[in-house]
Amino acid sequence: MKTTIPQAPSSACQTCPAHNVGNLTKLGIDMEEWDYVIALAGNPNTGKSTIFNALTGLRQHTGNWPGKTVTRAEGGFSFADKRYKIVDLPGTYSLLSTSLDEEVARDFILFGQPDVAVIVVDATRLERNLNLALQVLEITNRVVIALNLMDEARRHNIIVDERRLARDLGAPVVPTAARSREGIPELIQAIHQVATGQIVAKLHRLKNESPVLKKAINKLVRQIEAAFPGLPNARWVAIRLLDGDQRIIQAVQRGELGELAN
Amino acid sequence: MTNDEILKTAEALRWEVGGDFHESLVENIYTNAAQLADRAISYPDKPPRFDLDRSIDRLVTSRVWGFPIMLLLLMVVFWLTISGANVPSAMLATLFLEIIYPFLKGLAASVGLPWWLDGLLIDGVYLATGWVISVMLPPMAIFFPLFTLLEDFGYLPRVAFNLDNFFKKAGAHGKQALSMSMGFGCNAAGVVATRIIDSPRERLIAIITNNFAMCNGRWPTQILVASIFIGGLVSAQWAGLISALAVVAITLLGVLLSFVVSWGLSRTVLRGEVSTFSLELPPYRPPRIWQTIYTSLIDRTLVVLWRAIIFAIPAGAAIWLVSNITVGGTSLAEYFINWSNPLGILVGLNGVILLAYVVAIPANEIVIPTILMLTTLVLGASGEGTGVMFELDSLKDTEVILRAGGWTLLTAVNLMLFSLIHNPCSTTIYTIYKETGSKRWTLVSAFLPVVMGFAVTFLVAQVWRLLGG
Numbered sequence A: 001m002k003t004t005i006p007q008a009p010s011s012a013c014q015t016c017p018a019h020n021v022g023n024l025t026k027l028g029i030d031m032e033e034w035d036y037v038i039a040l041a042g043n044p045n046t047g048k049s050t051i052f053n054a055l056t057g058l059r060q061h062t063g064n065w066p067g068k069t070v071t072r073a074e075g076g077f078s079f080a081d082k083r084y085k086i087v088d089l090p091g092t093y094s095l096l097s098t099s100l101d102e103e104v105a106r107d108f109i110l111f112g113q114p115d116v117a118v119i120v121v122d123a124t125r126l127e128r129n130l131n132l133a134l135q136v137l138e139i140t141n142r143v144v145i146a147l148n149l150m151d152e153a154r155r156h157n158i159i160v161d162e163r164r165l166a167r168d169l170g171a172p173v174v175p176t177a178a179r180s181r182e183g184i185p186e187l188i189q190a191i192h193q194v195a196t197g198q199i200v201a202k203l204h205r206l207k208n209e210s211p212v213l214k215k216a217i218n219k220l221v222r223q224i225e226a227a228f229p230g231l232p233n234a235r236w237v238a239i240r241l242l243d244g245d246q247r248i249i250q251a252v253q254r255g256e257l258g259e260l261a262n
Numbered sequence B: 001m002t003n004d005e006i007l008k009t010a011e012a013l014r015w016e017v018g019g020d021f022h023e024s025l026v027e028n029i030y031t032n033a034a035q036l037a038d039r040a041i042s043y044p045d046k047p048p049r050f051d052l053d054r055s056i057d058r059l060v061t062s063r064v065w066g067f068p069i070m071l072l073l074l075m076v077v078f079w080l081t082i083s084g085a086n087v088p089s090a091m092l093a094t095l096f097l098e099i100i101y102p103f104l105k106g107l108a109a110s111v112g113l114p115w116w117l118d119g120l121l122i123d124g125v126y127l128a129t130g131w132v133i134s135v136m137l138p139p140m141a142i143f144f145p146l147f148t149l150l151e152d153f154g155y156l157p158r159v160a161f162n163l164d165n166f167f168k169k170a171g172a173h174g175k176q177a178l179s180m181s182m183g184f185g186c187n188a189a190g191v192v193a194t195r196i197i198d199s200p201r202e203r204l205i206a207i208i209t210n211n212f213a214m215c216n217g218r219w220p221t222q223i224l225v226a227s228i229f230i231g232g233l234v235s236a237q238w239a240g241l242i243s244a245l246a247v248v249a250i251t252l253l254g255v256l257l258s259f260v261v262s263w264g265l266s267r268t269v270l271r272g273e274v275s276t277f278s279l280e281l282p283p284y285r286p287p288r289i290w291q292t293i294y295t296s297l298i299d300r301t302l303v304v305l306w307r308a309i310i311f312a313i314p315a316g317a318a319i320w321l322v323s324n325i326t327v328g329g330t331s332l333a334e335y336f337i338n339w340s341n342p343l344g345i346l347v348g349l350n351g352v353i354l355l356a357y358v359v360a361i362p363a364n365e366i367v368i369p370t371i372l373m374l375t376t377l378v379l380g381a382s383g384e385g386t387g388v389m390f391e392l393d394s395l396k397d398t399e400v401i402l403r404a405g406g407w408t409l410l411t412a413v414n415l416m417l418f419s420l421i422h423n424p425c426s427t428t429i430y431t432i433y434k435e436t437g438s439k440r441w442t443l444v445s446a447f448l449p450v451v452m453g454f455a456v457t458f459l460v461a462q463v464w465r466l467l468g469g
Helices: A021-026 A048-056 A100-111 A123-139 A150-155 A162-169 A184-195 A211-227 A234-242 A246-254 A256-260 B003-017 B021-040 B052-060 B066-110 B115-153 B156-169 B176-185 B187-196 B200-212 B216-233 B236-267 B289-324 B332-346 B351-359 B364-379 B395-404 B409-421 B426-436 B439-466
Strands: A036-042 A073-079 A082-088 A116-122 A143-148 A173-175
Touching: A021 A256, A036 A048, A036 A100, A036 A123, A036 A184, A048 A073, A048 A082, A048 A116, A048 A143, A048 A184, A073 A184, A082 A184, A100 A123, A100 A246, A100 A256, A100 B187, A116 A123, A116 A184, A123 A143, A123 A150, A123 A234, A123 B021, A143 A162, A143 A184, A162 A173, A162 B021, A173 A184, A211 A234, A211 B003, A234 A246, A234 B003, A246 A256, A246 B003, B052 B066, B066 B115, B066 B156, B066 B216, B066 B236, B115 B176, B115 B216, B115 B289, B115 B364, B156 B176, B156 B236, B176 B187, B176 B200, B176 B236, B187 B200, B187 B426, B200 B236, B200 B409, B200 B426, B200 B439, B216 B236, B216 B364, B216 B395, B216 B409, B236 B409, B236 B439, B289 B332, B289 B351, B289 B364, B332 B351, B332 B364, B351 B364, B351 B409, B364 B395, B409 B439, B426 B439
Parallel strands: A036 A082, A036 A116, A116 A143, A143 A173
Antiparallel strands: A073 A082
């Protein structure tokens, strides 16, 4: 006789894994042997693959050119008795447009609901890199920012105030120089804290929206929240719908968004 | 609230927020990012140091020096590969063919293996594999680390920058330069790399023309034929340099062909706008030499070599079989060669080469060994039994066999051209099918180059003969 496992009460458990096993399976990720899944996102050529290698101890080839990783790489590590699976997403500048690599990255973060999204940011090109970070932070609050290439920033006489950045973004920021493994232990620590719910970041909301826009977004958000209660990123979905994003329209039609509620 | 109602509301609101919604959205993200970055970053008021990166960029992407530097680097890489690979290749060949081969033969005889099994396994499978390893491993072990060092240093995006203008004029995407660079390693990898191109039209162009980036599997052929027939035209001390020059010339011809074909496609079946993009020139980073050599050996050299071996095993068996299955006293191979020889001669090649290309569809790497084996079969000059694939110790011996098989400078030149242009290997074709999801475009990508290969070699042969070469 089978015993039925009671459904976990929604949103109560901060320490439970947040990832979406069903959707991850659809995306080709098997979570059988892992406790948490981490997505590695970032602009091209920010040392994402180097961070991936530093975290996993793998020696995948890392190239110095944008677009090196067009497919997903997977690896894993253990920390504090937890097994973490890492998925290295293709490097992209944004999650808005329609190229295949951006879609792969966006779908994984949205539908896979990774326990932690590590956004690798180039400290020497902070402004451009933050564009992507802000977009990820609209989808998920389970974020750690790896402020990478700190060695190059020092070489170019750039000083980044990571505490202020962390405060402004509302997410943990860890300075790293992955080539020399600088900051990697701290990064693992931060990943662990976000995965286990010891650090809870907040979703980022863009400032400076026009009143017309605000009104439209809010109206749509109310409807979306009514249809999909518990959806963590209704605001982002509203914006994508207004923008006419086909994939998100499809997700609303098929009710896929309902699976993302917690 | 049903899902359709949400979409209806969104539809209605889309009119309210106006058509510039997307732009204002993007602008808003940029403004937010700029503000955040501005608050977080400070520059200590030291005078800026001499900017090495920018100075290098001015040189390697300059209008005057950009291309010469590119060619020079390419030359140096090929020259180091060609002249460095000879000795270890010969050593490996001695090991596999003069020490292990007789040993295996003796072993097979002592356990009383039937002749056909002995032939199939040792003369077919083992020799094909041994040949592929001894010919491919040394150049790859030299070329891949060198190429990877250039890549790690940050040079490849500069190549793309230099070529961007040409691609744009050809109606293709500038990022095609990057997928083409990948194609120099392996066309299948190059085809996957076209994912960085957003527009489906430009991506198809990049996929179809990737074949013209001469992949690793074709270098052994190019290098060997260039060393024998073109390096042989000059005195020994210049031979290495001239051979390298010939290989560079063929490589450049491939680049030129991808422009021409891109241009043709974008003006006929794949018409459309050229999309703009911004190419980021990454900072130069000092390559981590040992780690690069290690990873490029593990990640690339061994992976490519393994693939070649996997394909060489059945191909070796197939070659032995077609050479040893006889109908009415003539082997299948000879039937095909006699049948295709007129066509081969017409395009300045011969029937042996055509059969070798049919056998080598799974992997271009085994073209040369197949040609040598089939040539001896036709000449009937083999002491060890027909259908034995073998390696000859020196270039001189190889040359003797090929010249006896009726090879001329024209044959060599046309073989190099055909090897550059002909159809992609079966792995690449399968990858193209997976990436495009279209049988039609897969067929185009497979057959367009074959037709072009025959057309080009045909023309060269006619002009050559007309000029009395």
